[in-house]
Amino acid sequence: MASTVDTKRYWIWTVGCQMNKVDSDRVAETMRARGYIPAEREEDADIVVLNSCAVRESAERRVSGKLGNLQQLKQDRPETLLVLTGCSVSPDFEATRKRFKGADIYFQPTRLDQFTEALDKVWPLPSDPGIMACWQEQSGDTEEQGPCAYVPISNGCDKLCTYCIVPYRRGREKSRPVFDIVEECGSLVKRGVKEITLVGQRVNAYGRDFKDGTDLADLLTLVHDIPDLVRLRFLTSYPKDMSDKLIETVAGLDKVCEHIHLPVQSGSNAVLENMRRGYSREDYLALAQRIRRAAPNLALSTDIIVGFPGETEEQYAETLSLLEEVRFSTVYVAAYSPRPGTLAHRWEDDVPKEVKKERLQRLDALQQRISMEQHQMLKHQVTEVLIDSAQSERKDLPQWRGRTRQNRLVFVPRGDQDLLGQTVTVRIEKVSPFAMQGAVA
Numbered sequence: 001m002a003s004t005v006d007t008k009r010y011w012i013w014t015v016g017c018q019m020n021k022v023d024s025d026r027v028a029e030t031m032r033a034r035g036y037i038p039a040e041r042e043e044d045a046d047i048v049v050l051n052s053c054a055v056r057e058s059a060e061r062r063v064s065g066k067l068g069n070l071q072q073l074k075q076d077r078p079e080t081l082l083v084l085t086g087c088s089v090s091p092d093f094e095a096t097r098k099r100f101k102g103a104d105i106y107f108q109p110t111r112l113d114q115f116t117e118a119l120d121k122v123w124p125l126p127s128d129p130g131i132m133a134c135w136q137e138q139s140g141d142t143e144e145q146g147p148c149a150y151v152p153i154s155n156g157c158d159k160l161c162t163y164c165i166v167p168y169r170r171g172r173e174k175s176r177p178v179f180d181i182v183e184e185c186g187s188l189v190k191r192g193v194k195e196i197t198l199v200g201q202r203v204n205a206y207g208r209d210f211k212d213g214t215d216l217a218d219l220l221t222l223v224h225d226i227p228d229l230v231r232l233r234f235l236t237s238y239p240k241d242m243s244d245k246l247i248e249t250v251a252g253l254d255k256v257c258e259h260i261h262l263p264v265q266s267g268s269n270a271v272l273e274n275m276r277r278g279y280s281r282e283d284y285l286a287l288a289q290r291i292r293r294a295a296p297n298l299a300l301s302t303d304i305i306v307g308f309p310g311e312t313e314e315q316y317a318e319t320l321s322l323l324e325e326v327r328f329s330t331v332y333v334a335a336y337s338p339r340p341g342t343l344a345h346r347w348e349d350d351v352p353k354e355v356k357k358e359r360l361q362r363l364d365a366l367q368q369r370i371s372m373e374q375h376q377m378l379k380h381q382v383t384e385v386l387i388d389s390a391q392s393e394r395k396d397l398p399q400w401r402g403r404t405r406q407n408r409l410v411f412v413p414r415g416d417q418d419l420l421g422q423t424v425t426v427r428i429e430k431v432s433p434f435a436m437q438g439a440v441a
């Protein structure tokens with residue numbers, strides 16, 4: 001039995017989507033529960049957890065690079081534990097170990113039990129409950145909670161889009177019980193959280209696995225009732241699962257913000273079919289119209305893949321024209337990269353790299369123009385902004401950073417007043433395609 005309490009320090013490195021951020025919070029929580037405390041710097045940590053992303057090849061390259069860099073730390077202090085989790089870890093641990101050499105522990109993002117089991121072997125918890133209590137006291141719950149929080153409501157994905165690795169790494173869709181979610185949201189709000197974003201890979205299919213009719217609209221209504229909650233959002237919606245009930249709920253509930261992230265991926269029916277998205281360009285346009293009719297002020301953002309196998313110049317042009325037609329607020333664009341295990345991986349990746357790059361740039365330029373036009377319209381207007389951090393756009397100017405209900409980024413000058421977590425009215429003065437600047441009105 002350990003006679004002295006030696007406190008382990010952890011460091012977590014995260015890449016990828018909101019789901020990964022949420023998972024990293026869970027990993028941190030698990031380690032704090034064991035008495036570990038956050039390290040001030042990566043070099044000081046006894047355990048470094050890399051939370052990886054596998055959605056694109058470039059993301060995986062970053063993960064390999066990071067793991068490579070950490071070997072130096074491991075050489076200097078061999079007792080340091082390196083842990084790899086996230087979507088790069090497949091259920092086949094041997095394959096993962098070969099592909100990502102140099103970690104001591106591997107665990108799947110949905111399987112914290114694998115993590116604690118491995119930790120138990122290396123650093124067993126003391127069997128004396130007295131010592132454990134002392135550990136917990138030392139660690140406490142010191143992690144700062146900002147005004148905005150992500151709450152996972154489902155994990156995994158049951159769709160099999162031909163390009164996507166997510167179902168192979170996160171498994172089948174599983175919804176969290178309503179009670180757990182509402183309780184977590186309530187306790188976050190008690191700790192000062194103003195804005196909650198409910199997250200899931202296919203968030204608007206929430207509850208389908210309960211088979212009792214419970215859906216995202218019901219959940220939104222319940223979370224909406226939490227007093228002192230100011231704003232409510234949800235990510236990421238799958239177009240085919242956007243029910244009229246959900247649209248009406250979004251339009252009807254005050255706290256639910258006027259923004260939906262709705263990945264379209266392509267504007268060409270042939271490409272959409274090859275992606276197995278299950279909707280056509282016309283379906284998507286009709287849906288966008290339905291949403292805007294119910295909530296005229298709502299901003300739609302989206303994801304696009306360019307250079308999917310077989311994508312012709314004409315098909316790509318249809319994506320550009322879709323952007324013109326829908327006028328998204330933000331577009332996240334990626335060049336297609338084949339992911340092992342997916343159906344499209346078996347097809348020839350036949351759009352040359354330079355062509356993909358050029359398509360990506362042209363699309364980016366178009367969207368910048370559209371975003372700029374939208375921001376210009378907001379100039380001299382007042383808009384509600386929730387201040388989420390003391391983060392400047394420019395180094396030489398202290399600013400607060402916040403978002404409008406439409407999720408547009410706004411910066412305001414930082415004066416003496418503490419505006420963190422406050423909802424303020426801002427008059428927009430200057431705009432760029434990516435953000436707006438203004439003064440508190």
Ligand code: SAH
Pocket residue numbers: 055056163164165166201202236237238263265303304305334335336337338339
């Ligand atoms: N559930 C989301 C997808 C999550 S992955 C959906 O319904 O689309 C996040 C984004 O990464 C996707 O929207 C897609 O634009 C991009 N992406 C996924 N797989 C990709 C691949 N193989 N190559 C390039 N981009 C990819």
